[in-house]
Amino acid sequence: MARVPPPLPFSVQEEIFRRFEAAEPEPEGELEHVNAYTLVVAVALSAQATDAGVNKATRALFAIADTPAKMLALGEAGLLEHIKSIGLFRNKAKNVIALSRILVEEHGGEVPSSRAALQALPGVGRKTANVVLQMWFGHPAQAVDTHVFRVANRTRIAPGKDVEAVERAIEDNVPVRYQRHSHHWLILHGRYTCVARKPKCPACLIHDLCPYPEKTEAA
The missing domain is CATH 1.10.340.30 (Hypothetical protein; domain 2)
Structure with missing residues (x-):
């Protein structure tokens, strides 16, 4: 079984989420609801x-x-x-x-x-x-879907072999001040930029900090 690589250093995590926050300070989920x-x-x-x-x-x-x-x-x-x-x-x-x-x-x-x-x-x-x-309740809970799982492992923000391991890795490695919104930043990044088949690396705001080995040639 392949070894899970170590997460990115704290200083790099800090810069990644600083950029996410600067680009979208209050990210929101896309499911419509009223309560x-x-x-x-x-x-x-x-x-x-x-x-x-x-x-x-x-x-x-x-x-x-x-x-x-x-x-x-x-x-x-x-x-x-x-x-x-x-x-x-x-x-x-x-x-x-x-x-x-x-x-x-x-x-x-x-x-x-x-x-x-x-x-x-x-x-x-x-x-x-x-x-x-x-x-709804504002807890720093980390919901790991396919987008979060992919981004967390590709970028080594929070590597893990399964969703619960990734959830724990986010809690352990993402700077606390960013954990309220980290779930949405990672989902949106995975949904629109770090997509499954051909990630849009040239347009990625954390491209220079990402260790993903299969970046697109244009990047």
Whole structure:
């Protein structure tokens, strides 16, 4: 098994995130939501789906069902009509109805602010819980998706063999003052610049600090 390389030195990490912050001081997620509940639903629906596709499906949905009680009133059949364009929509609909019922019955209709309580909801894994904790509650939680995993390993900002190892590496190596927004900076960098097949190295604002060995020739 290949050895995980060491993370970049702290001084380099500091400069990388200084540049990210200078370019976009307040990065935001691209999933549309109006409250903590709709954020939970949107993130749960986004698994194996694009943010754009989820947003297209949820605009009309959230206009009529923006609380757990309203979602339960809409029912699974009504929900299916709104999200049938999203991958795995049948299973996701069951989870949304189930998590809505738990929120009503066990949390007074409110979204809990603890990772354990969030992960106890159907269809909510660690990544979804971390997104909600970071975006809504302001916790420096590190949600590691495919973009974050790729950027963290390519750049050696936070190398790790799996998503939990990368999550820990971000917490251990990214300067604390940047951890509130590091998740979004890494996602956006991976989504638009450090893309999977042909990273846009010439346009990369951290190109000179990145040890990635397969930079494009134009860079």
